[in-house]
Amino acid sequence: MVLVRWSFLLCLMWLAGCAAAGPPQSSESSASAPVVQDFLSPAEQALGVRVEAIRLVSAGYMVDFRFRVLDSQKAQPLADRRMHPYLVHQKTGAYLGIPAPAKIGSLRQKPRSYYPDRVYFMLFANPGGLVKQGDRVTVVAGDYRFENLVVE
Secondary structure (H helix, E strand, C coil): CHHHHHHHHHHHHHHHHHHHHCCCCCCCCCCCCCCCHHHCCHHHHHHCEEEEEEEEEHHHCEEEEEEEECCCCCCHHHHCCCCCCEEEECCCCCEEECCCCCCCCCCECCCCCCCCCCEEEEEEECHHHCCCCCCEEEEEECCEEEEEEECC
Protein backbone atom coordinates (compact mmCIF):
# COMPACT_ATOMS: atom_id res chain seq x y z
CA MET A 1 0.00 0.00 0.00
CA VAL A 2 2.85 2.37 0.84
CA LEU A 3 4.54 1.53 -2.45
CA VAL A 4 1.36 2.51 -4.36
CA ARG A 5 1.21 5.87 -2.57
CA TRP A 6 4.88 6.62 -3.29
CA SER A 7 4.55 5.69 -6.95
CA PHE A 8 1.42 7.87 -7.18
CA LEU A 9 3.26 10.81 -5.60
CA LEU A 10 6.23 10.33 -7.95
CA CYS A 11 3.89 10.35 -10.96
CA LEU A 12 2.22 13.54 -9.75
CA MET A 13 5.61 15.25 -9.25
CA TRP A 14 6.75 14.16 -12.70
CA LEU A 15 3.53 15.49 -14.31
CA ALA A 16 3.88 18.78 -12.43
CA GLY A 17 7.45 19.14 -13.69
CA CYS A 18 6.37 18.45 -17.28
CA ALA A 19 3.53 20.96 -17.05
CA ALA A 20 5.83 23.63 -15.64
CA ALA A 21 8.37 23.11 -18.43
CA GLY A 22 5.69 23.51 -21.15
CA PRO A 23 6.13 22.74 -24.83
CA PRO A 24 9.41 23.60 -26.54
CA GLN A 25 9.43 27.17 -27.80
CA SER A 26 10.69 28.12 -31.25
CA SER A 27 12.21 31.45 -32.15
CA GLU A 28 9.64 32.05 -34.93
CA SER A 29 5.90 31.71 -34.64
CA SER A 30 4.43 30.12 -37.77
CA ALA A 31 0.92 31.39 -36.98
CA SER A 32 1.95 35.03 -37.06
CA ALA A 33 4.40 34.76 -39.96
CA PRO A 34 2.95 36.46 -43.07
CA VAL A 35 2.99 34.72 -46.42
CA VAL A 36 6.05 35.77 -48.40
CA GLN A 37 4.86 37.64 -51.48
CA ASP A 38 8.02 36.89 -53.51
CA PHE A 39 7.13 33.20 -53.94
CA LEU A 40 3.57 33.70 -55.14
CA SER A 41 2.55 33.42 -58.78
CA PRO A 42 0.96 36.50 -60.38
CA ALA A 43 -2.46 34.82 -60.23
CA GLU A 44 -2.05 34.04 -56.52
CA GLN A 45 -1.04 37.64 -55.83
CA ALA A 46 -4.00 39.01 -57.79
CA LEU A 47 -6.64 36.65 -56.37
CA GLY A 48 -5.33 36.22 -52.84
CA VAL A 49 -5.84 32.44 -52.89
CA ARG A 50 -3.74 29.38 -53.76
CA VAL A 51 -5.26 26.18 -55.12
CA GLU A 52 -4.33 23.37 -52.73
CA ALA A 53 -6.00 20.41 -54.43
CA ILE A 54 -8.75 19.26 -56.72
CA ARG A 55 -9.61 15.59 -56.42
CA LEU A 56 -12.35 13.05 -56.83
CA VAL A 57 -14.18 12.03 -53.64
CA SER A 58 -17.33 10.04 -52.75
CA ALA A 59 -16.50 7.17 -55.09
CA GLY A 60 -15.99 9.62 -57.96
CA TYR A 61 -19.41 11.29 -57.71
CA MET A 62 -18.03 14.55 -56.23
CA VAL A 63 -15.08 16.81 -57.07
CA ASP A 64 -13.42 18.37 -54.01
CA PHE A 65 -11.83 21.79 -54.66
CA ARG A 66 -9.57 23.06 -51.84
CA PHE A 67 -8.01 26.51 -51.72
CA ARG A 68 -5.88 28.38 -49.19
CA VAL A 69 -6.62 32.04 -48.51
CA LEU A 70 -3.46 34.16 -48.67
CA ASP A 71 -5.04 37.61 -48.54
CA SER A 72 -8.46 37.76 -46.90
CA GLN A 73 -9.42 41.11 -48.47
CA LYS A 74 -8.64 40.02 -52.03
CA ALA A 75 -10.46 36.70 -51.50
CA GLN A 76 -13.55 38.32 -49.96
CA PRO A 77 -15.65 38.17 -53.19
CA LEU A 78 -15.44 34.34 -52.98
CA ALA A 79 -17.46 34.49 -49.75
CA ASP A 80 -20.44 36.16 -51.47
CA ARG A 81 -23.47 33.97 -50.77
CA ARG A 82 -25.19 35.07 -53.98
CA MET A 83 -22.36 33.73 -56.15
CA HIS A 84 -22.85 30.26 -57.63
CA PRO A 85 -19.47 28.70 -58.50
CA TYR A 86 -19.29 26.02 -61.16
CA LEU A 87 -16.73 23.67 -62.63
CA VAL A 88 -16.12 23.32 -66.38
CA HIS A 89 -14.91 19.96 -67.70
CA GLN A 90 -12.55 21.06 -70.45
CA LYS A 91 -12.78 17.87 -72.49
CA THR A 92 -16.57 17.94 -72.89
CA GLY A 93 -17.41 21.53 -71.95
CA ALA A 94 -19.91 20.32 -69.33
CA TYR A 95 -20.78 22.64 -66.45
CA LEU A 96 -20.94 21.05 -62.99
CA GLY A 97 -22.49 22.93 -60.09
CA ILE A 98 -22.43 22.73 -56.32
CA PRO A 99 -25.34 20.68 -54.99
CA ALA A 100 -27.56 22.22 -52.31
CA PRO A 101 -29.60 19.50 -50.59
CA ALA A 102 -32.61 20.83 -48.65
CA LYS A 103 -31.54 19.56 -45.24
CA ILE A 104 -27.85 20.55 -45.25
CA GLY A 105 -27.62 23.36 -47.78
CA SER A 106 -24.88 24.21 -50.25
CA LEU A 107 -21.80 21.99 -50.18
CA ARG A 108 -19.31 24.84 -49.88
CA GLN A 109 -18.10 27.02 -47.08
CA LYS A 110 -19.68 30.47 -47.07
CA PRO A 111 -18.10 32.37 -44.19
CA ARG A 112 -18.82 36.03 -43.62
CA SER A 113 -15.11 36.68 -44.07
CA TYR A 114 -12.09 34.56 -44.83
CA TYR A 115 -9.15 34.14 -42.50
CA PRO A 116 -5.63 34.13 -43.95
CA ASP A 117 -3.69 30.86 -44.11
CA ARG A 118 -6.79 28.65 -43.80
CA VAL A 119 -7.97 26.07 -46.29
CA TYR A 120 -11.58 26.21 -47.53
CA PHE A 121 -13.51 23.81 -49.78
CA MET A 122 -16.18 23.54 -52.47
CA LEU A 123 -17.73 20.23 -53.50
CA PHE A 124 -18.97 19.95 -57.08
CA ALA A 125 -21.38 17.26 -58.30
CA ASN A 126 -19.94 14.78 -60.78
CA PRO A 127 -22.99 12.88 -62.04
CA GLY A 128 -22.17 9.68 -63.84
CA GLY A 129 -18.47 10.10 -63.06
CA LEU A 130 -17.95 12.46 -66.00
CA VAL A 131 -14.73 13.92 -64.58
CA LYS A 132 -11.92 11.35 -64.25
CA GLN A 133 -8.47 11.47 -62.69
CA GLY A 134 -6.05 13.34 -64.94
CA ASP A 135 -8.76 15.43 -66.64
CA ARG A 136 -8.31 19.20 -66.85
CA VAL A 137 -11.00 21.42 -65.35
CA THR A 138 -11.66 25.11 -64.78
CA VAL A 139 -13.30 26.39 -61.61
CA VAL A 140 -15.26 29.62 -62.07
CA ALA A 141 -16.42 31.59 -59.05
CA GLY A 142 -17.63 35.07 -59.96
CA ASP A 143 -14.67 36.95 -61.47
CA TYR A 144 -12.26 34.25 -60.31
CA ARG A 145 -11.10 31.64 -62.83
CA PHE A 146 -8.83 28.78 -61.84
CA GLU A 147 -7.89 27.28 -65.20
CA ASN A 148 -6.17 24.08 -66.33
CA LEU A 149 -6.41 22.29 -62.97
CA VAL A 150 -5.53 18.60 -63.19
CA VAL A 151 -7.84 16.36 -61.15
CA GLU A 152 -5.97 14.09 -58.76
